[in-house]
Structures are given as C-alpha cells and as structure tokens.
Amino acid sequence: MVADSLARFLEENLIALNDKGLFNTIDVIEGANGPEIMIEGRKLINFASNNYLGFATHPELIKAEIEAAETYGVGAGAVRTINGTLDIHRALEQKIAEFKGTEDAIAFQSGFNCNMGAISAVMKKGDAILSDELNHASIIDGCRLSGAKIIRVKHQDMADLEAKAKEVTESGEYNKVMYITDGVFSMDGDVAKIDEIVSIAKKYNLITYVDDAHGSGVMGAGAGTVKHFHMQEHIDFQMGTLSKAIGVVGGYVAGSKQLITWLKSQARPFLFSTSLTPGAAAAALKSIELMQNNPEYVEKLWENANYFKGKLQAIGYDIGVSETPITPVIIGDEALAQTFSKALIEAGVYAKPIVYPTVPLGTGRIRNMPNAAHTKEMMDHALAIYAKVGKELGII
Template sequence: MSDVLTRFLSQKLAEVKEKGLYSPIDVLDGANGPLISIDGKEKINLASNNYLGFATHPAVIQAANDATTIYGAGAGAVRTINGTLAIHEELEQRLARFKWTEAAIAFQSGFNCNMGAISAVMTKNDAILSDELNHASIIDGCRLSRAEIIRVKHSDMADLAQKAKQAVESGRYDKIMYITDGVFSMDGDVANLPEIVEIAEKYQLIVYVDDAHGSGVMGQGAGTVKHFGLQASVDFQMGTLSKAIGVVGGYVAGSRQLISWLKSQSRPFLFSTSLTPGAAGAVIKAIDLMETDPGIVTALWDNAAYFKEKLIAAGYDIGVSETPITPVILGDEKLTQTFAAKLIAEGVYVKPIVFPTVPLGAGRVRNMPTAVHTKQMLDEAVSIYKKVGRDMGII
C-alpha cells in the first residue's frame, strides 16, 4: 500500500480513537431480533431499526423464499434493460397504495433513493432549503444535485418562512425545494408538516419528506404524511424498506408524472441492478401484515411508551422524542462510549451515537424498543440501565 495512504490512515484512525469517535463493528451470531447473540452471549437488543419485528417474521421469510424460488436469487440486470420482473411492478403498485399516492419507484436502498431522486429533479439553477438535522443521505443527495443548499434551523418555521421568502424574492432560482425528515432519527421528534405545507404553498416550494423512520410507525403505519393527512400536498414521499418493513431498499411515492421522470433520469435506478426478487416479495408480505393487523403497530407504540416512562423515572434525559426512538442523552463523547460499553457488558445491546452522526457534545445512546420486545425484556433492560447509571454516577 502507498506510504502516503498508510501515514494518512494511521494518523486519522489514531485521532478518531483518541476523541472517542471510533466505534468497532460487532458481528451477530444469528438473526437481528429482540434478543441477539454476540460471541455466544445473549443480549437484549435495543439497537435495531426492526421496529415491527418483520426482519424475523416467519411469513416475511417465507415470502422471500417463495419469490426467490419463482424469480431467482437476483434480477439479473438493471430495471431499464430486462431487470424489471413482475414482482417489481407488484411491489411498486403496493407501495403506492400503502402511501396513498398515484405511483411509486423502488430503489436498492434508502441512501440510493435520496442520492438519485433529489439530483434527478434539482439542478445548479435551483435552491434546496434543508433542515439542519437532516440525514446524511439527504445532505449528499443535495450536494450531488449542485443546487444551492440553504440550511434551515431545525423545525424552525419562522426561519423556514424567512429563508423561503428571501430565496423567492432573489429571483435567482428556477425551482426551490424544502426537504426534511418526517421523523428525525437521533432525537425522535416529528417534522411540523402542517406548517411546512402552509409555507410551501405560499412560496411555491417543492416538498420532499424523507420518512425512513416514519413509514411503518406513524399514521397507522402509512407514515408521517398520512399521519397529518397531507398526501395531496407533499410532492415526494421517500422511505426505506429496511427499518419497520424489515427488509432492504428504498422508494419514492408521488404522482405518476414524478415517478415516470425518476424512472428515466435517476442514476441509481438506471445503473444499479434491481432489488432482489426475494426482497421484493418480503416487502409485499410485510406491508400486507401491517395493514391486516393494526395491533402490530399498536404494540410498538405501547412498548415505546412503557420503556420511556421507566427510563424517565430512573432519572435519564430522553430529550424531545415523540416516537419510539428513545435517546439517552449524555453529552460527552467518551462518557457515551464508556456507558454503552458497560450496558453491553451487562446484557443490553445499544450503540453510542457520537459526532459526526450528532453534533459534538451531543453524545447519546439510542434505544429502539420494538413491537416484539416483551415487557419482561424491557424491565430487565431498565434494571441494567439503573445499575450502570448508578455505578457511573450518571443518575
């Protein structure tokens, strides 16, 4: 390897480790369920985005197997050559009904989705108003578009209105988009979509909502836009298929015209092989399960409320979360790393969330209670939280 590269890597790795910003990658012995095994030791899993337990649901697994048997392990080509299988069409029709839109397009991942969809519509002649806490994939998608990026203070409607007015009155841009997460993944708060839509209508903004953590969680499962009843007012509903849906992939739901444009211009769609047939079949089954059994989503919210109440009673700061995402906010990066390591050693699997995922000084451990955790599991996790917190003088 190049000496220059070796020196660079050695220096930078040492720096991030010294600052407490380096997280080792753990390997699971089996499936990613409410309980997991690492190096033969069972732990209560509070780190997964598998909100509804679909990643290990027998019917979802069977649907993946059935689709693989019929269509093969892979699609064999990109969608625009001959990699569009009947099950991909079925998936996109199902997603459109799920999101209450005219049409939908499926991507290989949520990250690909934001990279491809934003840059397919926005150009160097445009501006994007972007919430300052938006996900990294949104930030990268905005950069790739070459549009001017205007940061908006987090969920600050006055700041959004002011910057939208300034952008419109400048006369510099062909189009202006406002883009926001529906549910913010680090704090668990929800975008103020009613006011966002009101401002967007006043200033003729395109509205793009990344609902990665809202789909399957908000709006009886249909997402944050449906929660507020704003399907007709939001231009792009983006989501992932890897969190509450439990599989892999991403999608945009919207008008037929929008989806036709994305299928002709979005580079990840045009130049990456399609979702595997097994993934498509599993997603369809997961959506069916969610819609036929509302109790699955209800169980998620019930467990989240139960867990939050007990953490607050124990003396922890969980911030402003309005969703099952439950941060325990500590601040200091090294303290966060040590706290997470002790929780893991005691049997609760969580990951430290530190810079650059969150701002410096905003370190936290993020908990993700799911629909398939039992109350006994959550009680045991809280008990361990109390022990570690007292041992470290945090509570």
C-alpha cells in the first residue's frame, strides 16, 4: 500500500511534468540498438543513440564478450579490492592508459560512477571546485558529494575562469582548487578549450579534470579531446565512458600512477560495487584495439556527421554551435519540441526531445546523433522527413 503523502506527491508532480511538456516516455527497442531500430513492430532510422562508431553491434566485440564469459563467467563475483580484479580488468586499464597517453587508468562500472567516485576521492571540505555551468549532471553530483565549495564558471568563458581562479587562489581560503569541464558538451556539441584551460591552470596551480564521455572515440582520432589538443601530459584527470563510442558499458579515469593508486583505495563506487563484468571488459578492450588499428571508423563517423549537419542547416534548421557529431535541432518551446519528436517518430525517424532540466528552459530541442553505421540512404531518408515535418509544423 502506497502512503497517501507519496501518492499525492507523485500524482501532482507527474501531471505537472506532462502539462509543461517535460515528461518523457520510455520506448522499448525490440532487438539491437543499431542505425535502425524496431519499436512496436516499426522500423525507424535511429538518431538517438550514443553508439558513435556502431560498435555496440560489432561482431568482433560480440565475439570478445562471449569468449570472456566462457573463460571467466558472467560476473566477476566481488568488488575489485577483495577478489574481483581479474586479469582482463587490468588488461583493459593498461590499454586505456596506453590509448589516452597516461601512466595508468582505473575502470568503473559506469561513467556516472567515475564522477561520483573520483571527484569526491580527491576534493574535500576546505577545497574549491570551479565548474563550467553546463557540465553534466554526474559532474554536478560528484562535486556536491565531495563537500568542496562549488563555484560556477560561465560556459566556455576563459576570462571568467581566470578571474575566478585568481580570486579563489589569492584568497588563501582553500587547500586546493580544481577546474572541471566536459571535453565535449553533450547537449550543444561544443568542445572545451583545453589548451587555454591548461594555460590558466598552470598559472593558478589548478587541478584539471576533463570528462570526455562524448569525446572519447570521437575526438583526437578516437583518443579523446585532451589528445586532440596534445595536452595529455597536462590534464590531471581524463575521465570517459566505455558505453558511448566504445560501445559497451562502464567508465574510466586515466592519469598518473599515483592518482590511480589513490582512487583504487578511496573511490567509493570502486570499493563498494561489484566489478565490471569480464565480458564487458573484454569487449571494451577489443573496441579500443579496433580504433587504434582502424582509423576509418572514426573517419566515417565524421564524414557522416558533417554530411548530416550540413544538410540540416541547408533545410533551414538551427543546429547551434556544435563542433562535433552531436547535432541539436533547436526549437525553443518545450511542448513544440515534444510534438516535433512525436511527428518525426511517426514518420520514421527516431529522434528524442531534450527539454528542461537537461537543457535550460526555452531551449528545447531534438538531439541527433549521426554515427559511423548510418548509410547515406538512411541519412537522406531522414533528412527528407525532417524537411516535410518541419514545414508541416511551421518550424522551417
């Protein structure tokens, strides 16, 4: 039996979300999450996935996962610090470090866990964190958990970052200060100014933390945004996921050997959650090897993204400031964004609305994620639907 107070809270707030156009339905995919998907028996062109390279269904990753499960079992059986560290976990971590250009790396069960665990393992009460105002929710939650003073920095505003870094460090109030930013911002697709960040960080002795969830496998020939700027020796924390371009599940932090040793002894999700499955670790390892040995995967991603973005703009859509495959179609009104998405799905394009609180109020949008597995025919079909539906709704 549900408590009356809980029932009232849920009913009132669910109705309010729906009335404001902020309630998202969850669709069930029948089969694999590829460039095309099946929902309720209908085939749709899929532009909602973070599967940048198409690796989630890659035969070599599937084979690696099956073989690892046959060798190690389906689960690791314990947390990493007891007896849940298998040799496949260490092989993955060593491969990540090699790929990212760092001394070592630590693998977590998810990207969210990375930010929750790594930030709070180093930053404490008495410290300060300078955080870009559009950072991902997991960064925000990780900063809150740390107990450090959180100071918002205007988005990608290096003058604001320097002014606040100067103020905070010269105050003498804090033991240590970190600047944390996404490498690629997931809603707008813009890229952090890593070279300028490093210059300011050196000047004010800031710890640097880059969440490269949407940059790994995309920027820097796949090695990420930090590598794109050749700054891997100057960024303290390189965090990323194994669940987007890598195509599997999990997350990691790459950095100095001393940092990784500390995180393995202090990061709570690492200490208190069962290890990444052996199959996932093996598949992620294979994914990185494929990127290293076959640059055409990342090249195809960019070829498709540039084609799709250019055609959307030619049709008349506002795609904002994106510098990456992330392609928002900015509508503004949240309810209209919801209506637009429903019309696209009905016509055969699966592209979901992104509304508040994921993005600021009044900036509702459809976010498209063209990937390396999309064919030109798929993209052209989707673009024709975008043109038709946009005109019908008066958006273009």
